[in-house]
Amino acid sequence: MIPKIILGKGPKAVRRTIGYLFGPGRANEHTDPHLVASWNAFAPDPGRPSHHTPREVMNQLVRQLEQPLVMLGDKAPQHTVWHCPVRTAPEDPILTDGQWADIARRIVAAAGIAPDGDEEACRWVAVRHADDHIHIAATLVRQDGRRPQRDHDKRAVQRTSREIEVDYGLRRLKSGDGTAAKRPTSKEHFKARRLGQETTTREVLRLRVRRAVAVAGDEAEFFTLLESTGVTVRLKHGPSGDALGCTFALPGDTNDQGKPVFYSGSTLAPDLSLPQIRQRLNTTSPAPAPLPAVNPWHQATAATDLIPNRLTHGEDSAAQAQLVVLGMTLDLLPITGPPETKAQLELAAASFERATRFRITADRDTTRALHRSLQTIWRDRTTDGDGTGFAMLLDATLTAVAFAMHWHRTRNNSQQEAAAQQAFVHLEAAHTQTTAPVLTRLAAHSPSQQTKHRYAHHLQTATPQHAHRVLDDPAWGALTTVLAEAEAAGHDAATVLDQAIGQRSLDDAHSPARALTWRIRRLGERHAPGPRAQAARLRSTTARGGDQHPASALPRPVTPTVPVQSRPRRR
Template sequence: MIPKIRTGTGGTYGLIRYLYGPGKRDEHTDQHIVASWNDFAPDPGRNAHHSIAQLAAQLDQPVKAVADRAPATTIWHCSVRADPGDRHLGDTEWAAIARRIVHATGIAPEGDTTACRWAAVRHADDHIHIAATLVRQDGRLAGLSFDRRKAQAEARLIETEYGLRRLTPGDGTAAKNPSSQERFKAERTGRTATPRETLREAVRQAVAGAASEEEFFTRLRDAGLRAKLRHAPSGDVLGYNVALPGDRNADGEPVWFAGSTLAPDLSLPRIRRRLDAGPATDTTEPDGRIAGSARSAPARRRRDAADIAERAVVVLDEDDDEAAAQLVGAGELLDALAQTSPAATRAELREAARAFERATRSHIRAENADIRALRSAARGIVHAGGALGRGEDGGATAMVLSTLVLVAIAAARWHSARGHAQQAAASRQAAEHLRAAYQQAAATPMRRMREAGQALPADERHRHVTTIRTVLGGDQEPSATAGDGGHGKLAQARVP
């Protein structure tokens, strides 16, 4: 069950008209009140003699009574939505849920007859909207503090008591979700994602392996984003804003997003902290090939990254708080791979990077951890350019992906041990996408190694089979698991 709170100014007429209207796409049906402050509020949906204006006027009456003493923010709007898999809730149940939410948040504590006025409107099977005004009937202002946090806590209790799907509680480190208005605009303009989501991904990729603040801003612009810096009177850069070309508001102006509004760790101070704590060393290749070898630069950098990622798994398994930094570095490595990997694996890698982003943020700070190796690996992958997905590139891609499956599994265990439910779930989701990407990347290298193995003399093939089975244990099929040094078996490990 998801409560979502917004506040606004002015009267409630516009909100009530929307709640009783047809919706954006005629999705509102059977609009009616399930509960209100006095249980006698006018209901335009069920009584032809009542109007939207009457309901809005009664809600707004305490605000108008205080006249000039009214606060700047007067409207409180909370939508409460059930999970799609939850059972159908009747009006009586939704009414009880609405009363619990207004009690928990301080809008209308139970037994307080002079609290704020409110009405819960239902216009769909799976959710209600609570509209309230923030001046109490006794003329005092509503005593709201941490209302969003309290609504979430009450929702967790409601889920348990009503037998609904229990959502994982948040810890305040998640990125802000796009609003309904942003999603409607994206659909209207033919975008597959909202500008907020697109910008968040682009900024993450720009910071992956960046060696300096200047390089980070250059990457933003090279990615085609509009970027502007915010300066102090002294000239020092305080922050930055980004916008998508062509994304404009009603006045024709660019829609700007500050880094901190995209995600908590994308503010300029947080990015600076990452750049200072884990400076990425220069990994520029003189050309596309490693001297004296047929191995390409992308393949070399992926093999290096696999070795470094294996060390991150060891740190995560040690169950130390310093491992929090390793998750940040692993996230950069994933972002680097997502923008440079072959087309066959790119979609799964982008989904893995989006999921793992949540796993990189928690309240645990690893102040002294060294993530230079991971950041340098990410930098090397970005500078080496795109991998082709065949030959040595394909094998190296499969190798680093199988290692990152282990990183994601270790991250899930590390977060679970600390009660970080959302981050643990995100780690598991990332592991599933990484496993799918690995299977795509490994298909061709595995087939070629199988063909090469079948061409070996029988005695030599039998000797290799015996060795591989001894190393892997059990009766593993060598042709399916041994081609990348055992990484194929590791990539099949179950996520805890």
């Protein structure tokens, strides 16, 4: 059940609100508006037959609601109307008028509009438009002339709504912490539909601003990127001339006067105000640019690989920063990956956006490497060759999202946990689409049968309990290819395989060979030993008379394991 509180200003706000509630609606959606409850159970109902015309009855209702305001005259408050639409989910049972009346009374009592047993409370009505929702409208002056005590009414109404969901067997929504982005209004949805847009202007702007923040190196580049996507930016300057805020608009989105409709960054999302954007842009400013020789896909994957460990062992402020930069990664994946994965990746990014915010100030020092890598991929339009770079980054991102889901669960952030879980579902779908052709290409270059037998022996030694699953896995051919590539780069196959197995358990891996393929590809390409190290190992190995394949100097990675009960089943 979703309640939403709206305040109306001015002496004519009551008439405007009642006129809308008993009118046809903006899209003729008001087919049977009628009262289900009121402050005294005897309020005039313009939606039911009467010996008066509907307009006359509506005027009577407006006069009765306005009476406490009229008594105050010039002392009436600025906000005169409290308006709260309440909507159930599509899968919920259809409630009767009597049930909606009970819900309305509970909500006005929780909000402080009309506490139980208070005969001098505010006047209010509940109007039902359709099976799934009502509108509650109240005047913000009590009948005794005082103002209602409605401190924190939004939180109180939300708490009561969660109780109503249980009592009436409705879909139970997640409790929030006040960090969610503002939802588009019904008016915005109707306007988008009228203009032939798939999404509202608010949602389009939110996505474009988030992507610009992810790839911009400074404030000037941020505004340039936005304008290149068609967004109009208007700065708000203080007396000193410094920019204190900014608003955004899309061309073609105008009001009744034909002027652009501007949205402030904070109304798009709590973390998109200009001060918050500046903090995020500062993440990369003091750091040096990445070296040209470093593959940014590998660098981004290496940085993303560290997120699970930082979520598990870091302070909450550092973990919050990891969630933010992980959201940036998801924002850019749809525009850097294969076209066939775009839809699922966009859904994943939109879902995870809610999981990036929590009531903790982010310490972004540990996010610089990943942020710089994302910028490099975007600016240079770095090609991914055979697609393995993108596949590895997607694989690392999928794991990080699973850890983010667990992190929010342990802190009872139910909305953020649900958002991360939904993002995980979409990422898994994109992961399957991405990795299948890459694994096929890798398997086509698998080594000789003799080399495969040697790798199988290493595998049976390293993980005897999983060896048969890996050997029977369709991705076994791809795994042997990346092991051969690691050897060609100077690693010891047995050592790299052992390290990959030690990173995380294979118990819940749907495709253990595929999981090991990506791990070994990352290990082999990120940590190839230098010429001196290779020569030293070769001399040492020759002196021992042992294996002629030099061992890697990689330390065993310390990667946390998500508790078994909370790990989603994957690869």
